[in-house]
Amino acid sequence: MTSNDPVFADEHTSKLLARAMLGRTFHDCPVDVIDRILDAGTLRTYAAGEYVVRRGTHATNFLLVVRGELEHSATYVSGHRHLFGFLRQGDCSGIISLMDGGEHIVDHIARVPTVLLAIPNAAIMREMQDQPQLCLALLRQLAPRTRIKYSRVTLDPGVPLPIRLAWALQTMATLYGLRRGEKIVLDVKLSQGDIADWLGVSRQHLNPHLKQLEKDGIICLGRSSLTILDPDRLARIAAS
CATH class of the missing domain: 1.10.10.10 (Winged helix-like DNA-binding domain superfamily/Winged helix DNA-binding domain)
Structure with missing residues (x-):
């Protein structure tokens, strides 16, 4: 099996863990909605250092970290890397691309062996049509990250x-x-x-x-x- 193969030895355990993570992230949503989202998703594994997505590529999936840890970063032509932050167990990614249909803004790289649940954006969008709780849950994930990123941008570079x-x-x-x-x-x-x-x-x-x-x-x-x-x-x- 390759590191990208969605089928791996402890798939059953990871599926149960993914269900628990979805239940925590979307705790206000009905159980049947969470189950449908889980069923629509695919488990994927990544080795440490492996790219999950590259910035500028088309975003097709909403990602949930089931195990492990991702970094959000961008490496420029000069070789300089800018680190934006980390995603850990239970965190999700792809909210902005889900909403606007755009490309990935940053690279996603596994920092340790990582298991993700990749959920097609179309499946999330279908559920959002009738589930305002799902929309609120996504906003709760997005808001604190956005506030911190704006705080970083507005911090005076002249500060020692x-x-x-x-x-x-x-x-x-x-x-x-x-x-x-x-x-x-x-x-x-x-x-x-x-x-x-x-x-x-x-x-x-x-x-x-x-x-x-x-x-x-x-x-x-x-x-x-x-x-x-x-x-x-x-x-x-x-x-x-």
Whole structure:
């Protein structure tokens, strides 16, 4: 079986998990609607580093992350990569293309072995005709992401990098953080290169500022992880 083959060994388990994820995402929708959406979808598996979709290609499916993790990014001709964010279990993608029929805006790349439920846009649109709850559920998914993206765009580029870094880590904590007492563990694989691409700076430029936060006891850096040890101090830096 190839990594793109929708049929794989634990398909039954993944189907049950997909049903649970749909139930959580569209919890206000009738059970029969959720079941029809599930039946219309196809399970697909991707290896770490594999492209799920490429920006500029025609969008035909609404995607739900059943297992694993995707990144949203764009790599330009210059080789520069801009990281927009991550999608984790239960998150969905393709809402804008579903609504306007347009192309994919960003690349979707599996960061770890990932299972997706690909649901034809036409199947979602059919259900939306009679199910306002489905429309509201999609808006609830879209609204917070849009607000954060606008906040990133409107952040003054003249703000010193240490403050922009603190703000970025706060944003990641809001999106991906798990509370562990006073600490916040970012529940995504996160390298220094990822943070640099999120901020649009070089890794070499960013590294001293990360090291300073670590030296001050505000964060703890792992090989592919980051823990915020002192969220209050980080917030004060971001607010300054």
